[in-house]
Amino acid sequence: MARRLKGASSADTRSAILDLIRSSGRVSRIELSEKSGLTEATISKIVRTLIDGGLVVEAGYAESTGGKRPVLLELNAASRYALGVSLDYARISLVLCDINGTVLHSHAIPGARRSKPQAVIDRVAREIGRFLTAHAVVRGDVIGIGVSGAGRLDASGGVLRSSRQTGEWEEFAIEDALGEATGLPVILENDANCAALGEFWSGRVSTAHDFATIYMATGIGCGLVVNGDVYRGASSNAGEIGHVCLDVDGPPCFCGSRGCLEVLATPAAVVRNARERRALWDRLGLREREGEDVRTSFSTIAAAAMSGDSDAAALIRRSADLLAVAVLGLTNIFDLDRIYLAGPGFAIAGPIYLEVVRDVLDRLAFMRKVHPVAVEMGETGPGAAARGAASVVLHSHLTPHHLRG
Numbered sequence: 001m002a003r004r005l006k007g008a009s010s011a012d013t014r015s016a017i018l019d020l021i022r023s024s025g026r027v028s029r030i031e032l033s034e035k036s037g038l039t040e041a042t043i044s045k046i047v048r049t050l051i052d053g054g055l056v057v058e059a060g061y062a063e064s065t066g067g068k069r070p071v072l073l074e075l076n077a078a079s080r081y082a083l084g085v086s087l088d089y090a091r092i093s094l095v096l097c098d099i100n101g102t103v104l105h106s107h108a109i110p111g112a113r114r115s116k117p118q119a120v121i122d123r124v125a126r127e128i129g130r131f132l133t134a135h136a137v138v139r140g141d142v143i144g145i146g147v148s149g150a151g152r153l154d155a156s157g158g159v160l161r162s163s164r165q166t167g168e169w170e171e172f173a174i175e176d177a178l179g180e181a182t183g184l185p186v187i188l189e190n191d192a193n194c195a196a197l198g199e200f201w202s203g204r205v206s207t208a209h210d211f212a213t214i215y216m217a218t219g220i221g222c223g224l225v226v227n228g229d230v231y232r233g234a235s236s237n238a239g240e241i242g243h244v245c246l247d248v249d250g251p252p253c254f255c256g257s258r259g260c261l262e263v264l265a266t267p268a269a270v271v272r273n274a275r276e277r278r279a280l281w282d283r284l285g286l287r288e289r290e291g292e293d294v295r296t297s298f299s300t301i302a303a304a305a306m307s308g309d310s311d312a313a314a315l316i317r318r319s320a321d322l323l324a325v326a327v328l329g330l331t332n333i334f335d336l337d338r339i340y341l342a343g344p345g346f347a348i349a350g351p352i353y354l355e356v357v358r359d360v361l362d363r364l365a366f367m368r369k370v371h372p373v374a375v376e377m378g379e380t381g382p383g384a385a386a387r388g389a390a391s392v393v394l395h396s397h398l399t400p401h402h403l404r405g
């Protein structure tokens with residue numbers, strides 16, 4: 001269903017039209033008029049300012065519907081760039097995207113590990129400088145830097161407060177520090193919201209869809225896009241699907257509750273469950289080490305499940321069943337019509353999770369007779385969060401009618 005734009009301010013209208021062009025890929029002025037409810041004269045005026053500003057270009061003609069063939073418009077991909085950075089313990093990814101959110105170049109450097117935050121930011125800033133020089137990108141053509149990190153944001157969005165890893169990152173103002181070090185605007189966003197906006201922007205999802213991206217890395221989070229923008233909640237921390245309680249008498253969770261999705265279904269939970277099945281554990285050659293090894297062990301279990309090991313498949317299915325129940329609740333509460341599964345946790349056993357979540361939503365979604373709920377794979381590669389972070393910049397700067405606050 002198209003959301004009408006009448007009554008919006010002119011800046012809002014301009015950015016909403018730009019957003020319609022983004023989500024359409026290629027679109028004529030007449031179609032923009034139909035989709036927005038604005039007159040063709042108003043659309044022509046707005047499109048002229050977007051073309052003059054270098055953000056939109058004319059790109060060929062549509063099929064004729066009787067009269068003159070209408071001119072098609074699209075985003076001017078090469079006009080500006082956005083940088084995305086994903087700050088992770090083990091690895092830091094950098095990507096350079098055009099304004100369609102297409103990754104032009106990517107680069108990875110060693111992770112933050114236990115370094116001091118300022119030292120990490122200085123290293124990232126130097127790397128960004130080298131990265132731009134290597135690809136002959138003028139700093140003035142970069143709209144900004146999006147930074148993705150795991151954890152909570154404080155109410156202003158500028159500080160990453162991890163509820164798990166304590167330490168200096170808790171109170172460190174990443175946006176200010178990286179902004180100062182690079183001279184570019186910086187936006188910090190959690191990894192699940194980055195993944196959701198990545199799908200929204202470069203997947204050309206229309207603002208008519210309300211969807212959630214379930215992001216699984218070591219933990220499980222979700223980014224909700226409602227009315228064409230990330231749903232943030234009271235303190236920019238909406239989407240903690242990992243702490244939905246699925247068993248009130250279940251094992252304790254670090255959040256203080258019991259039986260959370262996070263304790264029952266994350267890669268760490270799957271590895272823990274595998275440890276209790278000695279035959280499987282030994283057969284897969286899994287080791288006892290905790291921490292970073294969870295990713296490796298989970299990958300081994302996921303690969304075994306995909307190649308037909310029934311014990312491994314049972315563990316992954318159990319995780320998928322629990323995830324599906326949580327996603328069902330979310331879908332019912334927000335009346336979503338689309339779910340993406342994204343992040344490295346789905347890289348190997350994604351097809352099993354996809355099948356289980358699809359099945360549960362097909363059978364049980366409360367609105368299933370009113371509209372279907374599509375479940376699709378999103379990006380699962382190591383650069384997904386960084387690409388999403390670049391999309392956050394594009395979304396915030398190019399279509400500011402969605403801006404936070």
Ligand SMILES: [Zn+2]
Nearest residue numbers: 243253255260
């Ligand atoms: Zn919890």
